[in-house]
Amino acid sequence: MTSPHPAHARISIIGAGPGGLTCARILQRHGITVTVHDRDAGPDSRDQGGSLDLHADNGQIALRAAGLLDQFFELARPEGQEMRQMDPTGTITSHQVPADDEMFKPEIDRGQLRGLLLDSLLPGTVDWGHALEYVSGPAEGPRRLHFTDGTTVEADLVIGADGARSRVRPAVSPAVPEYSGVSFLEAWFDDVDDRHAEIAGLVGRGGAHVADGERAMFAQRNGGDHIRVYLIQRVPADWIRASGLTPQDTEGIRSLLLDRYAGWSPRLLRILTDNDGPYVDRPILALPVPHTWEHSPTVTLLGDAAHLMPPLGVGVNLAMLDAADLAAALRDATTVEDAVRVYEKTMLPRSAEMARLLEGGAEHLLGDDDRAA
Structure with a gap:
C-alpha cells in the first residue's frame, strides 16, 4: 500500500487525554481530518484527577501551536507554583514562592485542561464509549481497530495516546510497564x-x-x-x-x-x-529505559503509551509536546510514513534522554529533597 498524503489519510487517535486532544486540535487547525476514540462514555463520566503544571518549554509550546495559550493563562493558577518542603515534624525546610509575574509552570486542573481542549475541537471529533481491544492489519496498512463492543474501524494511521496500559503499543512494541x-x-x-x-x-x-x-x-x-x-x-x-x-x-x-x-x-x-x-x-x-520500536508507517505512539516515566512533573508536558511535533510533521510531510519518521526521529531520542534522567525517580520522592511534582 502506498502511504497517503496526510490530508487524505484516515487518522485515528486512541485516547482523549491531553496528548491525544492536543494532537487532534493542531491537526484540525491545519485542515487535517482526525477522529479520537475514547473508552469513556462521555467527557464527564469520571474524575480527571488532580492538578498539572504546564511548563513554558514544552506543554505551553504545544498550547501555543494549538492556538490555546491565552485561554490557558486565563484558567491557570500561577500561585500553584508555590512549593513547601517540610520534615516529619511539620517544620518548613524549604519554601519556594513564585514571583507575581512568574508563568513558567502555572497549575491547571486536569478537568479544566481537558475541557479547554475538547471545546476547541470540531463537533463529533471524539467518538466516546469505544474502548480499543487491539489493532490488526499489515504494517504497511491499512490498519483495523477492533473495539470491545465488536465494531471495527479502518485507518491509515493509528496514534496511540492511550496511556500506561496502551492497547495500541502491542502493534509496534512488546514492552509492558513494570512496577x-x-x-x-x-x-x-x-x-x-x-x-x-x-x-x-x-x-x-x-x-x-x-x-x-x-x-x-x-x-x-x-x-x-x-x-x-x-x-x-x-x-x-x-x-x-x-x-x-x-x-x-x-x-x-x-x-x-x-x-x-x-x-x-x-x-x-x-x-x-x-x-x-x-x-x-x-x-x-514505568516502561523499560529506553523504550524504542521498529518503525511502522501506520502506527505510532505519544505520551505515556510511548515513554511512561515516574510522576516527576514531566509526563503531560512531554505528551503534549509529542502531540505538537507529530501534528507538525503530518502538516508538513507529503506522506503519512514520512511524517511518522520525522516525528519519531525527534521524539524517541528526547524521551529516551528524559527517561534515563528519571529512571528510578520514584525512589527520590521518598527522600527529603524537592523533586516531587
Missing part, C-alpha cells in the same frame, strides 16, 4: 478553607512535600477549594490485600497508615487520615 516498587495512595479533601482549614494552611496555595527516607506525602492544592494528597510508600504492588484489607476498607487503611507514619507530627497525620471519601491505590509503573 517501580513505589506506590501512591491518593486521598482528597473538599471545601478545604472551611472544613479543613488547618490542612489548607499547611499546604498553602501550591504543593507541600514531606519525606523521611522510607515514606512520604505530597499534598497539592487544586482549583475549586480542593486538595489532593498522595501518600508515597515503598511497598509490594498488592500491599493493601497483603495486609488483609480491601481498597474499600477506608477505616482499615487509615489505621494501617497511622501505624506506618508513626512519629510524624499530629498535624501531618491529619493530612494522612482526615480525607473525604475512600483512598485510591495508584502503583507507579
